[in-house]
Amino acid sequence: MPRQYIDCREYPSTTNCSVALSADSESELLDAAVQHAVTVHGHTDTPELRKQLAGLFKTGTPPLQAPAQKVPA
Numbered sequence: 001m002p003r004q005y006i007d008c009r010e011y012p013s014t015t016n017c018s019v020a021l022s023a024d025s026e027s028e029l030l031d032a033a034v035q036h037a038v039t040v041h042g043h044t045d046t047p048e049l050r051k052q053l054a055g056l057f058k059t060g061t062p063p064l065q066a067p068a069q070k071v072p073a
Contacts, residue, residue, distance in 0.1 A: 001025060004057045006033050009066040013041060020062035030054055 005022035006029065019036060023029035033053045037043040 002059050003061055004029050004059055005062045006053065006056050006058070007062045007067060008036075010068070015040065017041070018066065022061050026054065026057065029057060 001024070003022055003024055004026060005020060007020040008017035009020060011017075017040065019040070021029060021032050021036065023032060030050060030053060034045050034050060037049060037053065038045050043049055
């Protein structure tokens, strides 16, 4: 499986989070992303959170420059 990542810099937050996480396995990345979301952003570890985070994973590695933030609908 190719390397995957999730990048907080793409999403607005009150902390202006600059963390980007990557891993070689989806389960490892999901565990790290959930831990980050709970610890830093105050989310609760639920099946819904895990599904939402997994849906944001991208293939490859995070870019060096911060990507444009996505505006919530």
